[in-house]
Amino acid sequence: MRPTRRPLTLAAALLCAGLTAAAALPGGAAAADRGRPDRVPLPGTAPAWTATQAVDEGVVPGASRVVARVYLAGRARHTLAAEAMAVSDPRSSQYRHFLTPSQIRARFAPSRAQIAAVTAWLTGAGFAVVAGNSHYLVVQGDASAATRAFGAHLHAYRKNGHVYTAPDGLTTVPASVADDVLSVTGLDSSPHQAHHGRRDALPGPATAFVNAPPMSDYYGQQPATTLPQAYGQVMPYVIKGYTGTQLRSAYGAASTGLTGAGARVAVVDAYDSPTLDGDLTRYASAHGDAPYAAGQLTHVDAAVWTHTETPSVTAPDGCGASGWYGEQTLDLEAVHAMAPAAKLTYVGAASCGDADLVDALDKINDGHLADIVSDSWGEPELASDPAMDSVYDKIFTTGALEGIGYYFSSGDGGDEKAATGSKQTDMPAANPWVTAVGGTSLGIGADGQYLFETGWGTDKATLAPSGTAWSSLPGAFLAGAGGGTSSRVAQPSFQANVVPAALADYSGAKHRVVPDIAAVADSSTGFLVGQTQAFPDGTTAYSEYRVGGTSLAAPVIAGIQALAQQAAGGPLGFADPAIYDRYGTSALHDVTDHPYGEGVQLAVVRVDYTNSVDASKGTVTTLRTLGQDSSLQATQGYDDVTGVGSPSAGYLTSFKPNGGALASR
Numbered sequence: 001m002r003p004t005r006r007p008l009t010l011a012a013a014l015l016c017a018g019l020t021a022a023a024a025l026p027g028g029a030a031a032a033d034r035g036r037p038d039r040v041p042l043p044g045t046a047p048a049w050t051a052t053q054a055v056d057e058g059v060v061p062g063a064s065r066v067v068a069r070v071y072l073a074g075r076a077r078h079t080l081a082a083e084a085m086a087v088s089d090p091r092s093s094q095y096r097h098f099l100t101p102s103q104i105r106a107r108f109a110p111s112r113a114q115i116a117a118v119t120a121w122l123t124g125a126g127f128a129v130v131a132g133n134s135h136y137l138v139v140q141g142d143a144s145a146a147t148r149a150f151g152a153h154l155h156a157y158r159k160n161g162h163v164y165t166a167p168d169g170l171t172t173v174p175a176s177v178a179d180d181v182l183s184v185t186g187l188d189s190s191p192h193q194a195h196h197g198r199r200d201a202l203p204g205p206a207t208a209f210v211n212a213p214p215m216s217d218y219y220g221q222q223p224a225t226t227l228p229q230a231y232g233q234v235m236p237y238v239i240k241g242y243t244g245t246q247l248r249s250a251y252g253a254a255s256t257g258l259t260g261a262g263a264r265v266a267v268v269d270a271y272d273s274p275t276l277d278g279d280l281t282r283y284a285s286a287h288g289d290a291p292y293a294a295g296q297l298t299h300v301d302a303a304v305w306t307h308t309e310t311p312s313v314t315a316p317d318g319c320g321a322s323g324w325y326g327e328q329t330l331d332l333e334a335v336h337a338m339a340p341a342a343k344l345t346y347v348g349a350a351s352c353g354d355a356d357l358v359d360a361l362d363k364i365n366d367g368h369l370a371d372i373v374s375d376s377w378g379e380p381e382l383a384s385d386p387a388m389d390s391v392y393d394k395i396f397t398t399g400a401l402e403g404i405g406y407y408f409s410s411g412d413g414g415d416e417k418a419a420t421g422s423k424q425t426d427m428p429a430a431n432p433w434v435t436a437v438g439g440t441s442l443g444i445g446a447d448g449q450y451l452f453e454t455g456w457g458t459d460k461a462t463l464a465p466s467g468t469a470w471s472s473l474p475g476a477f478l479a480g481a482g483g484g485t486s487s488r489v490a491q492p493s494f495q496a497n498v499v500p501a502a503l504a505d506y507s508g509a510k511h512r513v514v515p516d517i518a519a520v521a522d523s524s525t526g527f528l529v530g531q532t533q534a535f536p537d538g539t540t541a542y543s544e545y546r547v548g549g550t551s552l553a554a555p556v557i558a559g560i561q562a563l564a565q566q567a568a569g570g571p572l573g574f575a576d577p578a579i580y581d582r583y584g585t586s587a588l589h590d591v592t593d594h595p596y597g598e599g600v601q602l603a604v605v606r607v608d609y610t611n612s613v614d615a616s617k618g619t620v621t622t623l624r625t626l627g628q629d630s631s632l633q634a635t636q637g638y639d640d641v642t643g644v645g646s647p648s649a650g651y652l653t654s655f656k657p658n659g660g661a662l663a664s665r
Helices: 028-034 077-088 101-108 112-125 143-150 244-250 276-286 321-338 354-367 386-402 550-568 576-581 649-653
Strands: 039-041 055-059 065-072 128-132 136-142 154-159 162-167 172-174 181-185 264-270 297-301 343-349 372-375 377-380 405-409 435-444 450-455 457-462 476-480 484-490 509-514 517-520 527-534 540-547 602-609 619-626
Touching: 065 112, 065 143, 065 386, 077 386, 077 576, 101 354, 101 386, 112 128, 112 136, 112 143, 136 143, 143 154, 143 162, 143 172, 181 386, 244 321, 244 435, 264 321, 264 354, 264 377, 264 550, 276 321, 276 527, 276 540, 321 343, 321 527, 321 550, 343 354, 354 386, 372 550, 377 405, 386 405, 386 484, 405 550, 435 550, 450 517, 517 550, 550 649
Parallel strands: 264 343, 264 372, 297 343, 372 405, 405 435, 435 517
Antiparallel strands: 039 172, 055 154, 065 136, 065 181, 128 136, 154 162, 435 450, 457 476, 457 619, 484 509, 527 540, 602 619
């Protein structure tokens, strides 16, 4: 799962030397402005990081250049969510009565009068509108204009050796345009200018990774009999990498004959691998997946690529373009493996920044490019920009009303405490209008049969130098499916009667809990992916390796949803209400961390090349647990590792009209 960064907007270098201490104090005109009755605060626009993670270096000089996005709320903004839920709820008379993009534009797009009013306010404050569309206006001006327009002083904050601008509190808008403005982004910004390039200017393939033997073709095939036992038993060697044939069999798709015909699936990531089409074609041929038909795979790319550099001191907002190639390859190969007849659209964002990813998502809604959208990206909630919450809300509710379902990986850091110091969910996975996909460790037998699943959680112990024992078991936490309780998103209605109060309660109120559903994610029981890679000898070549993460789970669920759409005879839209309707039935596996009993700990043995490509520098042998996800636990019933569970053989048949009666457990 690739983390996004804050919106990558333009800003000039800051010249803050010589500012007095008084200039940096809160209050003054901005604080007074926020308290005026003719001004309305915009929720989420006060960045929390300025108070806890940065040093305030004072007010930005009034002439400092500012570029920001002002997102437009559009018409009937307060009815959009209610109508989106009506078409998404199986109990509603409006269920699956979706609108077309033109109908949505006619009812909800900003009116000319709204755009004129917002433009007049911004230009009156001293901004120039330099670009825009039906979703937002891009404005350019200076810090003084920002204070006049948004009622907040811009300060310079030093964080991790870099200087950023951010408002000194909530931004506000005049009451006269409060119903017309959704959010403002870019005031919390990076001071580095973007560098643009063309598709053929993208970097080459990423550094190669090769799996080391021994490996098993299916769970338990090769027991590690020459190594020490663990938890009182001989553990098997890690899976080589499951194929689509194995996953379709284990999740019950093979027996249905469903192929995803008629469904359209989009994958959204940053950039677009120059070798993507060739890699997908070669992989499908090698593993018995259906060949791609003419026109089955299309690309919708940004006009230019930005922030392609790997993050460094000189490019702190670089996205590492080549690192995204494997993500794209995995996502598309997994969807095609699960739903071989579904049409695929790859949508490449200009960068990994929120603004560019939002543009990519808007393209899908505006042109109804897909019915199902797989998104294997996000960032910890406390690091995300809360000003983007309302922007994402509008995108996902619009998609729901149009019959588009968005699926997001829940994260790969468990409760995120190991990486960030705080327990938290990821965004946008915690948005109430997306399906958050958690992760499992999956056992598949020799004949493709489903053996078990645990929650995905990996503790790693190393083989002692003597080769006769493992280091302290279970070892250190390495990775696991993201989950937990959102600190800022209220509980959605479909979770109310399913999620235990102990999980949903947050500061005296019910909050959103992640994930909703789960599928295979553990790299120890992962998926075999094929991709062109760069090897140490300077060559590039197609090769295959095992991969995992909720970046795998999301496209697997997207593929399964394409099959469910085919079974249902049409798009399902926002799927959470229908998924939660299946809670506690034979449509879902109730995944727990100990499927063979509380006293049985599952684990696998893994050998890795020290240099990641060959045995020339030796190998490292480790024991990796299944079902040890930081503080999160997969338990009976709903849990914050696997949600309501994983799809069973009955999941797909449950979507067939008059043929999918749900049997309770």
